[in-house]
Ligand code: CP
């Protein structure tokens with residue numbers, strides 16, 4: 001029985017395979033319409049969500065199964081029932097679990113005890129569903145080429161940067177992590193990513209995105225870091241993805257954002273609504289990739 005807990009644990013071949021499956025499911029939706037008939041997905045959310053919640057639920061409906069949404073605060077988890085006991089219980093009812101949690105160690109605890117496949121719907125450490133579907137989008141836009149330059153601009157020490165540096169390096173891209181020194185990559189993720197490809201850390205924003213094929217940004221204030229708002233706004237303002245920054249990248253560079261975006265902060269209206277933005281395709285591909293993930297983990301593809 002497999003899980004999808006992180007990009008870290010995926011080999012190059014598995015990353016490639018997920019991209020292939022995401023593209024295949026998108027192209028042939030009818031082929032899988034009843035593949036998960038009678039199956040139930042439990043979705044546990046300790047943090048807010050729009051895309052992850054809706055795309056998993058719609059995905060399960062389209063595959064003929066059913067999804068149950070659990071708001072953490074209205075479950076017994078909020079009253080102290082352990083992850084261990086919750087996982088053991090859920091495993092007796094449902095066929096597959098997706099969880100969005102603060103601590104990655106809580107996700108690992110669920111995976112250890114559930115007895116059914118577990119999918120990471122975002123933790124403080126990783127967001128693998130987003131990173132894999134982003135590779136699908138990069139591939140569709142013709143940029144998933146060996147040596148193409150992927151520049152992540154912003155908070156390089158949190159979940160999106162962790163998953164993307166690993167995913168893009170494993171997919172053969174060159175990765176630039178563009179950030180203020182205080183928000184440098186986690187050394188553990190950086191050294192693991194460097195084992196798979198060329199990955200550099202660059203503090204100067206214009207130099208960081210020079211000749212980029214893909215520019216990616218994310219919020220400066222991830223869920224759970226709201227208390228650091230003032231210092232983060234100050235540190236990241238020079239790293240805003242705006243028209244001027246974009247002028248240093250390749251002319252046909254695409255701009256990506258996992259969303260939700262904070263318009264006027266990490267990205268301007270002009271860029272997110274501009275011709276080079278692919279953010280809505282990214283949001284759509286969450287649906288196709290997650291259908292592929294559930295089909296694969298349940299042995300249907
Ligand atoms: N990108 C993403 O995971 O969006 P949500 O937080 O809306 O699920």
Ligand code: NVA
Nearest residue numbers: 160218222223258259
């Ligand atoms: N880094 C962001 C991603 C949201 C999808 C967060 O953790 O809030």
